[in-house]
Amino acid sequence: MSEHVYKYIEITGSSTTGTDDAIRRAIAKAGETIRNMHWFEVTDTRGHVVEGKVAHWQVTVKIGFTLED
Amino acid sequence: MSEHVYKYIEITGSSTTGTDDAIRRAIAKAGETIRNMHWFEVTDTRGHVVEGKVAHWQVTVKIGFTLED
Amino acid sequence: MSEHVYKYIEITGSSTTGTDDAIRRAIAKAGETIRNMHWFEVTDTRGHVVEGKVAHWQVTVKIGFTLED
Amino acid sequence: MSEHVYKYIEITGSSTTGTDDAIRRAIAKAGETIRNMHWFEVTDTRGHVVEGKVAHWQVTVKIGFTLED
Amino acid sequence: MSEHVYKYIEITGSSTTGTDDAIRRAIAKAGETIRNMHWFEVTDTRGHVVEGKVAHWQVTVKIGFTLED
Amino acid sequence: MSEHVYKYIEITGSSTTGTDDAIRRAIAKAGETIRNMHWFEVTDTRGHVVEGKVAHWQVTVKIGFTLED
């Protein structure tokens, strides 16, 4: 197991609902092309404001995944 | 559009419900005096603990807005 | 009151529900051995991904508490 | 002179020309409402990309100014 | 109390005496226009040197205050 | 629009002319393989010195782009 090598991508998910949902969407989108994702770390939490209200929540996550052999 | 100039304020919203709600309250309060808010960025997430439970969630956001002509 | 001295612990709470719940669990666990907790600050937000979905949300908080006399 | 007290604002200037021009525009805009600006510090350099080219350069500066008596 | 919203200003106080006095002067100056200041945080400690001695101590503080209703 | 998911690449452009030109070249090179680039952020500004003069300006940018459907 000491042979494991992790790679990373950074991706921003967007949601009209809230921060947790924005993270779930980022993971789901990344999962369309990456298998074997293991963990994520939040690196930035932002959002768009339209007419005085939060219109979109945007959370950037760094995702670690292992390469398949 | 290249003429746009953004200014910023930093404000802490408070909620008994959770972090997303604290952000919504910060945006709402800022909106009482600022028009044309465009985006926010979370800079700090804290809270008060009373009798072993989270009593208030406090999230600080930096809000970018354009000046009205 | 100027005599107050605060100490800190850092602790990671885990939840299958979301980030706010992970914070609540960290506070609850700390409260089993520490009395007089006053505030917390989020220092890290991470999570485990299993089969392309967030399996556990893990939030690290730094908790400030006063010593009892 | 030891009585000087500085205040700060943070502002983003935008330009289609380049980074130095974006800074000049931020200073010019701030100067419409603030007198006695003394110095600035660049805190962020970004830009928008349209059709594969830099469309706007956006530089954020923190400006220090003294209050008029 | 969960409704509290904090705003911030950043201000540099100057003193010929020392760092603590520079902080006191920053707070005093801010108090001329802001009521309901609650706390401050030191963000920068600098000074001017004239003829090989510290001529002015300059301390920058970020001050949190609540808005009056 | 709340469905937007951004990905990032980090790339260093090089120029004998100056920093803005190094950024333009980084964007141009990235545009050879990436469509739908939206924004960039400067993360590092360096350069090589040859015989006491700046020979190459090297600016690293993080570029955000959306995935095409």
Add this chain to the structure above:
Amino acid sequence: MSEHVYKYIEITGSSTTGTDDAIRRAIAKAGETIRNMHWFEVTDTRGHVVEGKVAHWQVTVKIGFTLED
């Protein structure tokens, strides 16, 4: 001597007098339960403001100590 292992605690001292006194009080309080303290590092300098004046100075220090055998 190469066997020395240091542990750390983080503690906030409070004073009505100034920042140096707040540090002295943090060290004194820590010394009630920890022997063999060797050094400290200031990690945060804050304070409470009451009626426009600094009411309490609060300095957080990280203290390194060796374990007794």
Add this chain to the structure above:
Amino acid sequence: MSEHVYKYIEITGSSTTGTDDAIRRAIAKAGETIRNMHWFEVTDTRGHVVEGKVAHWQVTVKIGFTLED
């Protein structure tokens, strides 16, 4: 040579031997798919502890490489 454009990947190597070996393994794994690697920078050094001993050393490196024409 002023035309050089560098891209980056971030990768974590793992070793049961030590930190330098973990770096060598990260470089070796990256080299299976990337040619023209030029330099690396260590961004994180961690490890797993099993039964009170370091079981795996994990070092994350950011690798810069040039694109082949």
Add this chain to the structure above:
Amino acid sequence: MSEHVYKYIEITGSSTTGTDDAIRRAIAKAGETIRNMHWFEVTDTRGHVVEGKVAHWQVTVKIGFTLED
């Protein structure tokens, strides 16, 4: 497993041999009083120099461990 709560200690190990050995000694010392250590992260690498040579390597690690029920 979602119930896991991690706590942390920060500890500096010292060695006359090198950085990896200093980490091993920090883990070994921590293991005398803490069970269920899971991982470590290097937060500082320093050393003492005596007569122009490295006399002791000192590496500070933050160790995460679970509480036993």
Add this chain to the structure above:
Amino acid sequence: MSEHVYKYIEITGSSTTGTDDAIRRAIAKAGETIRNMHWFEVTDTRGHVVEGKVAHWQVTVKIGFTLED
């Protein structure tokens, strides 16, 4: 070549023209006393504002150079 040892100086160049020119002047001034400069990294970009306009651009660079044998 593995024997190369780099030293560093940090220096601020000033220009009435712009940021790139301020960097060139910093390098030129350093070159009066240092030979074998290899690279620079920008660590701070500031400027003085006089009568509402940028009067001097000030860029601080860290310069790496090798020692001559």
Add this chain to the structure above:
Amino acid sequence: MSEHVYKYIEITGSSTTGTDDAIRRAIAKAGETIRNMHWFEVTDTRGHVVEGKVAHWQVTVKIGFTLED
């Protein structure tokens, strides 16, 4: 005046009295070999603890000075 070029040194002053005095001693020592010092910035505040009390206050400052022609 736009020709001004600043250089920097970093130096730690020590005092048995307090932090401000440690800064004064650092400036005084630097002044023995450097003329034309203009400003300083505090980069680190530490101290030694002997028998449960602060024995020496140690403050590190970065000093900017101009070169004499």
Add this chain to the structure above:
Amino acid sequence: MSEHVYKYIEITGSSTTGTDDAIRRAIAKAGETIRNMHWFEVTDTRGHVVEGKVAHWQVTVKIGFTLED
């Protein structure tokens, strides 16, 4: 002893063997011109990659030394 004043240099050592050896070489080189070195702190760990392998390890250290009277 409270009179001690420390100065610092930053230097990068290079080795074909590993990170610890690069540190030893940086200290040795600095020792050719500086006496009374007391401690070092690692500020950067990098390396050159040639043909897919680590060719040189490069570690930057900040060295503290006292001035001789």
